[in-house]
Amino acid sequence: MKKGLLAGLIGLTLAGSAMAGHGEKPHAEHWTNATLTEKLAAMPEGNIANGQALHVQMMCNSCHGEQGESPSRNYASLNGQTKEYTMKMLLDYRDSRRWEDYKQANIMVKLARVMSDQDIADVAAFYAEQDMKAWDVDYTKDARIERLVAKGNANIMLTPCASCHGVHGEGNGITPAIAGQVPEYFVRTMKAYQEGHRNNDVHKGMSQFTHDLSDEDIKALANYYAQLPGGEK
Ligand code: HEC
Ligand code: HEC
Incomplete structure:
Protein backbone atom coordinates (compact mmCIF):
# COMPACT_ATOMS: atom_id res chain seq x y z
CA MET A 1 0.00 0.00 0.00
CA GLN A 130 -0.95 -12.09 21.78
CA ASP A 131 -2.15 -13.13 25.22
CA MET A 132 -5.71 -12.51 26.32
CA LYS A 133 -6.24 -10.18 29.25
CA ALA A 134 -8.98 -10.12 31.84
CA TRP A 135 -11.01 -7.00 32.57
CA ASP A 136 -11.63 -5.80 36.05
CA VAL A 137 -15.41 -6.04 36.03
CA ASP A 138 -18.17 -6.41 38.51
CA TYR A 139 -18.67 -10.18 38.46
CA THR A 140 -19.60 -12.39 41.37
CA LYS A 141 -20.07 -16.06 40.65
CA ASP A 142 -23.48 -16.42 39.06
CA ALA A 143 -24.60 -20.06 38.82
CA ARG A 144 -27.47 -19.28 36.47
CA ILE A 145 -25.20 -17.57 33.91
CA GLU A 146 -22.54 -20.24 34.20
CA ARG A 147 -25.23 -22.88 33.58
CA LEU A 148 -26.31 -20.98 30.47
CA VAL A 149 -22.70 -21.00 29.27
CA ALA A 150 -22.09 -24.70 30.01
CA LYS A 151 -25.52 -26.22 29.45
CA GLY A 152 -27.52 -23.77 27.35
CA ASN A 153 -31.27 -23.45 27.77
CA ALA A 154 -33.54 -25.87 25.92
CA ASN A 155 -36.60 -23.65 26.56
CA ILE A 156 -35.19 -20.93 24.35
CA MET A 157 -33.35 -23.37 22.08
CA LEU A 158 -30.01 -22.05 23.23
CA THR A 159 -27.04 -24.30 22.55
CA PRO A 160 -24.35 -23.93 25.27
CA CYS A 161 -22.00 -21.05 24.45
CA ALA A 162 -19.10 -23.26 25.58
CA SER A 163 -19.90 -25.95 23.01
CA CYS A 164 -18.82 -23.55 20.26
CA HIS A 165 -16.68 -20.88 21.95
CA GLY A 166 -14.77 -23.42 24.09
CA VAL A 167 -14.91 -24.04 27.86
CA HIS A 168 -12.50 -21.15 28.48
CA GLY A 169 -14.00 -18.90 25.81
CA GLU A 170 -10.87 -19.44 23.74
CA GLY A 171 -12.62 -19.85 20.38
CA ASN A 172 -11.82 -22.22 17.57
CA GLY A 173 -11.35 -21.37 13.89
CA ILE A 174 -14.14 -19.06 12.71
CA THR A 175 -15.78 -19.22 16.16
CA PRO A 176 -14.25 -16.27 17.99
CA ALA A 177 -12.45 -16.19 21.31
CA ILE A 178 -14.76 -14.22 23.60
CA ALA A 179 -12.83 -14.48 26.89
CA GLY A 180 -11.32 -11.10 27.78
CA GLN A 181 -13.52 -9.29 25.27
CA VAL A 182 -14.39 -5.69 26.14
CA PRO A 183 -17.74 -6.00 27.95
CA GLU A 184 -19.28 -2.87 26.38
CA TYR A 185 -18.38 -4.14 22.90
CA PHE A 186 -19.68 -7.62 23.81
CA VAL A 187 -23.06 -6.18 24.77
CA ARG A 188 -23.19 -3.94 21.68
CA THR A 189 -22.44 -6.74 19.26
CA MET A 190 -24.87 -9.18 20.94
CA LYS A 191 -27.60 -6.51 20.62
CA ALA A 192 -26.58 -5.96 16.98
CA TYR A 193 -27.08 -9.70 16.29
CA GLN A 194 -30.37 -9.63 18.16
CA GLU A 195 -31.67 -6.61 16.26
CA GLY A 196 -30.31 -7.79 12.89
CA HIS A 197 -27.75 -4.97 12.33
CA ARG A 198 -25.01 -7.56 12.46
CA ASN A 199 -25.84 -10.46 10.18
CA ASN A 200 -22.53 -11.66 8.80
CA ASP A 201 -22.63 -14.99 10.68
CA VAL A 202 -22.82 -17.92 8.28
CA HIS A 203 -26.00 -19.63 9.45
CA LYS A 204 -27.45 -16.77 11.46
CA GLY A 205 -26.50 -18.82 14.53
CA MET A 206 -25.78 -15.87 16.82
CA SER A 207 -28.94 -14.10 15.66
CA GLN A 208 -30.95 -17.12 16.83
CA PHE A 209 -29.05 -17.57 20.09
CA THR A 210 -29.48 -13.93 21.08
CA HIS A 211 -33.14 -13.83 20.08
CA ASP A 212 -34.58 -14.62 23.50
CA LEU A 213 -31.77 -13.42 25.75
CA SER A 214 -32.72 -10.55 28.04
CA ASP A 215 -30.56 -7.42 28.27
CA GLU A 216 -29.73 -8.47 31.82
CA ASP A 217 -28.46 -11.89 30.66
CA ILE A 218 -26.39 -10.31 27.88
CA LYS A 219 -24.74 -7.97 30.36
CA ALA A 220 -24.06 -10.79 32.82
CA LEU A 221 -22.58 -12.93 30.01
CA ALA A 222 -20.36 -10.00 28.97
CA ASN A 223 -19.03 -9.60 32.52
CA TYR A 224 -18.57 -13.35 32.92
CA TYR A 225 -16.45 -13.59 29.77
CA ALA A 226 -14.57 -10.33 30.46
CA GLN A 227 -13.07 -11.66 33.71
CA LEU A 228 -12.45 -15.18 32.41
CA PRO A 229 -8.80 -15.14 31.28
CA GLY A 230 -6.76 -16.26 34.24
CA GLY A 231 -9.87 -16.05 36.43
CA GLU A 232 -12.10 -18.77 37.74
CA LYS A 233 -12.50 -21.43 35.08
C1 HEC B 1 -23.35 -23.06 17.35
C2 HEC B 1 -22.14 -22.36 17.78
C3 HEC B 1 -22.31 -21.13 18.69
C4 HEC B 1 -23.00 -21.03 19.89
C5 HEC B 1 -23.83 -22.08 20.60
C6 HEC B 1 -22.77 -19.67 20.37
N1 HEC B 1 -21.96 -18.98 19.48
FE1 HEC B 1 -21.34 -17.07 19.67
N2 HEC B 1 -20.54 -17.13 17.80
C7 HEC B 1 -20.44 -18.26 17.01
C8 HEC B 1 -19.82 -17.91 15.75
C9 HEC B 1 -19.52 -18.87 14.59
C10 HEC B 1 -19.56 -16.51 15.81
C11 HEC B 1 -18.94 -15.63 14.71
C12 HEC B 1 -20.03 -15.21 13.74
C13 HEC B 1 -19.55 -14.27 12.66
O1 HEC B 1 -18.85 -14.70 11.77
O2 HEC B 1 -19.88 -13.07 12.77
C14 HEC B 1 -20.00 -16.06 17.12
C15 HEC B 1 -19.89 -14.76 17.59
C16 HEC B 1 -20.11 -14.37 18.91
C17 HEC B 1 -19.79 -13.07 19.47
C18 HEC B 1 -19.13 -11.90 18.73
C19 HEC B 1 -17.65 -11.88 19.08
C20 HEC B 1 -16.92 -10.71 18.52
O3 HEC B 1 -15.71 -10.62 18.76
O4 HEC B 1 -17.53 -9.87 17.85
C21 HEC B 1 -20.14 -13.09 20.78
C22 HEC B 1 -19.99 -11.97 21.80
C23 HEC B 1 -20.70 -14.40 21.05
N3 HEC B 1 -20.67 -15.15 19.89
C24 HEC B 1 -21.19 -14.81 22.29
C25 HEC B 1 -21.90 -16.01 22.49
C26 HEC B 1 -22.58 -16.35 23.71
C27 HEC B 1 -22.57 -15.51 24.98
C28 HEC B 1 -23.20 -17.56 23.50
C29 HEC B 1 -24.11 -18.34 24.45
C30 HEC B 1 -25.24 -17.56 24.96
C31 HEC B 1 -22.87 -17.98 22.14
N4 HEC B 1 -22.09 -17.02 21.58
C32 HEC B 1 -23.29 -19.17 21.55
C33 HEC B 1 -20.87 -19.53 17.36
C34 HEC B 1 -21.67 -19.83 18.44
C1 HEC C 1 -10.97 4.71 15.13
C2 HEC C 1 -10.81 3.45 15.85
C3 HEC C 1 -10.39 2.20 15.08
C4 HEC C 1 -9.28 1.99 14.29
C5 HEC C 1 -8.21 3.01 13.86
C6 HEC C 1 -9.32 0.59 13.92
N1 HEC C 1 -10.40 -0.03 14.49
FE1 HEC C 1 -10.88 -2.00 14.30
N2 HEC C 1 -12.63 -1.67 15.30
C7 HEC C 1 -13.01 -0.46 15.84
C8 HEC C 1 -14.33 -0.61 16.42
C9 HEC C 1 -15.14 0.48 17.12
C10 HEC C 1 -14.72 -1.96 16.21
C11 HEC C 1 -16.02 -2.63 16.64
C12 HEC C 1 -17.11 -2.18 15.76
C13 HEC C 1 -18.44 -2.46 16.36
O1 HEC C 1 -18.69 -2.06 17.49
O2 HEC C 1 -19.24 -3.07 15.68
C14 HEC C 1 -13.62 -2.59 15.52
C15 HEC C 1 -13.62 -3.92 15.13
C16 HEC C 1 -12.52 -4.58 14.58
C17 HEC C 1 -12.46 -6.00 14.32
C18 HEC C 1 -13.55 -7.00 14.63
C19 HEC C 1 -13.43 -7.41 16.09
C20 HEC C 1 -14.39 -8.49 16.50
O3 HEC C 1 -14.22 -8.98 17.63
O4 HEC C 1 -15.29 -8.84 15.74
C21 HEC C 1 -11.23 -6.25 13.78
C22 HEC C 1 -10.67 -7.59 13.37
C23 HEC C 1 -10.53 -4.98 13.71
N3 HEC C 1 -11.33 -3.98 14.21
C24 HEC C 1 -9.24 -4.82 13.20
C25 HEC C 1 -8.65 -3.58 12.97
C26 HEC C 1 -7.43 -3.39 12.20
C27 HEC C 1 -6.63 -4.51 11.58
C28 HEC C 1 -7.20 -2.05 12.16
C29 HEC C 1 -6.09 -1.31 11.41
C30 HEC C 1 -6.02 -1.63 10.00
C31 HEC C 1 -8.26 -1.39 12.91
N4 HEC C 1 -9.12 -2.35 13.37
C32 HEC C 1 -8.35 -0.03 13.13
C33 HEC C 1 -12.28 0.71 15.86
C34 HEC C 1 -11.10 0.93 15.17
Missing part, protein backbone atom coordinates in the same frame (compact mmCIF):
# COMPACT_ATOMS: atom_id res chain seq x y z
CA LYS A 2 1.24 3.52 -0.78
CA LYS A 3 2.20 5.67 2.22
CA GLY A 4 0.63 8.94 0.97
CA LEU A 5 -2.61 7.24 0.09
CA LEU A 6 -2.72 5.67 3.52
CA ALA A 7 -2.10 8.92 5.41
CA GLY A 8 -4.79 10.66 3.36
CA LEU A 9 -7.21 7.86 3.95
CA ILE A 10 -6.66 7.75 7.68
CA GLY A 11 -7.10 11.52 7.87
CA LEU A 12 -10.32 11.30 5.89
CA THR A 13 -11.54 8.34 7.88
CA LEU A 14 -10.88 9.87 11.26
CA ALA A 15 -12.66 13.06 10.15
CA GLY A 16 -15.45 11.03 8.55
CA SER A 17 -15.95 8.81 11.56
CA ALA A 18 -17.25 11.77 13.51
CA MET A 19 -20.25 11.75 11.19
CA ALA A 20 -22.97 9.20 11.66
CA GLY A 21 -23.54 6.52 9.08
CA HIS A 22 -21.74 5.32 6.02
CA GLY A 23 -24.65 5.24 3.65
CA GLU A 24 -26.56 2.52 1.89
CA LYS A 25 -25.26 -1.03 2.27
CA PRO A 26 -23.95 -2.35 -1.05
CA HIS A 27 -25.05 -5.84 -2.08
CA ALA A 28 -22.78 -8.51 -0.59
CA GLU A 29 -23.03 -12.26 -1.19
CA HIS A 30 -23.50 -14.19 2.05
CA TRP A 31 -20.99 -16.92 2.76
CA THR A 32 -21.95 -20.54 2.55
CA ASN A 33 -19.83 -23.06 4.49
CA ALA A 34 -18.26 -24.06 1.18
CA THR A 35 -17.37 -20.55 -0.06
CA LEU A 36 -15.99 -19.52 3.33
CA THR A 37 -13.88 -22.66 3.72
CA GLU A 38 -12.54 -22.19 0.21
CA LYS A 39 -11.67 -18.51 0.77
CA LEU A 40 -9.93 -19.12 4.10
CA ALA A 41 -7.94 -22.03 2.63
CA ALA A 42 -6.81 -19.75 -0.21
CA MET A 43 -5.58 -16.99 2.15
CA PRO A 44 -1.80 -16.52 2.22
CA GLU A 45 0.26 -17.53 5.26
CA GLY A 46 0.38 -14.61 7.70
CA ASN A 47 3.67 -13.04 8.81
CA ILE A 48 3.59 -11.99 12.48
CA ALA A 49 6.31 -9.30 12.23
CA ASN A 50 4.70 -7.72 9.16
CA GLY A 51 1.36 -7.87 10.94
CA GLN A 52 2.75 -5.99 13.93
CA ALA A 53 4.29 -3.36 11.61
CA LEU A 54 0.98 -2.89 9.77
CA HIS A 55 -0.87 -2.66 13.08
CA VAL A 56 1.23 0.44 13.82
CA GLN A 57 1.46 1.91 10.28
CA MET A 58 -2.29 1.72 9.75
CA MET A 59 -2.90 3.09 13.25
CA CYS A 60 -4.90 0.08 14.35
CA ASN A 61 -3.04 0.50 17.66
CA SER A 62 -4.60 3.94 18.23
CA CYS A 63 -7.93 2.26 18.93
CA HIS A 64 -7.13 -1.39 19.60
CA GLY A 65 -3.99 -0.96 21.78
CA GLU A 66 -0.38 -2.02 21.19
CA GLN A 67 -1.08 -5.75 21.49
CA GLY A 68 -4.70 -5.57 20.36
CA GLU A 69 -5.87 -5.23 23.96
CA SER A 70 -8.33 -2.39 23.64
CA PRO A 71 -7.34 0.38 26.05
CA SER A 72 -10.80 1.91 25.94
CA ARG A 73 -14.16 0.35 26.61
CA ASN A 74 -15.27 1.53 23.16
CA TYR A 75 -13.30 -0.80 20.90
CA ALA A 76 -13.15 -4.55 20.48
CA SER A 77 -10.10 -6.39 21.80
CA LEU A 78 -8.18 -8.43 19.21
CA ASN A 79 -5.46 -10.03 21.38
CA GLY A 80 -5.62 -13.82 21.46
CA GLN A 81 -8.24 -13.90 18.71
CA THR A 82 -8.22 -16.86 16.32
CA LYS A 83 -6.62 -16.14 12.94
CA GLU A 84 -9.59 -17.43 11.00
CA TYR A 85 -12.09 -15.22 12.83
CA THR A 86 -9.98 -12.05 12.41
CA MET A 87 -9.53 -12.79 8.72
CA LYS A 88 -13.24 -13.42 8.29
CA MET A 89 -14.11 -10.13 10.00
CA LEU A 90 -11.71 -8.08 7.88
CA LEU A 91 -12.97 -9.79 4.70
CA ASP A 92 -16.54 -9.15 5.87
CA TYR A 93 -15.86 -5.46 6.46
CA ARG A 94 -14.00 -5.21 3.15
CA ASP A 95 -16.86 -6.81 1.18
CA SER A 96 -19.61 -4.98 3.14
CA ARG A 97 -20.98 -8.11 4.77
CA ARG A 98 -20.36 -6.63 8.18
CA TRP A 99 -21.97 -3.23 8.17
CA GLU A 100 -22.94 -1.87 11.55
CA ASP A 101 -23.75 1.66 10.60
CA TYR A 102 -22.68 3.76 13.55
CA LYS A 103 -19.81 6.02 14.49
CA GLN A 104 -16.44 4.23 14.77
CA ALA A 105 -17.70 0.97 13.27
CA ASN A 106 -17.62 2.86 9.94
CA ILE A 107 -13.86 3.15 10.07
CA MET A 108 -13.47 -0.61 9.88
CA VAL A 109 -15.17 -0.77 6.49
CA LYS A 110 -12.95 2.01 5.14
CA LEU A 111 -9.71 0.56 6.51
CA ALA A 112 -10.45 -3.01 5.42
CA ARG A 113 -11.07 -1.79 1.88
CA VAL A 114 -7.42 -0.80 1.48
CA MET A 115 -6.09 -4.08 2.88
CA SER A 116 -4.86 -6.89 0.63
CA ASP A 117 -5.41 -10.55 1.52
CA GLN A 118 -1.75 -10.62 2.61
CA ASP A 119 -2.23 -7.58 4.91
CA ILE A 120 -5.28 -9.28 6.45
CA ALA A 121 -3.43 -12.57 6.99
CA ASP A 122 -0.49 -10.71 8.56
CA VAL A 123 -2.46 -8.74 11.16
CA ALA A 124 -4.53 -11.86 11.97
CA ALA A 125 -1.32 -13.83 12.63
CA PHE A 126 -0.07 -11.02 14.91
CA TYR A 127 -3.26 -10.83 17.03
CA ALA A 128 -3.44 -14.62 17.39
CA GLU A 129 0.02 -14.57 19.03
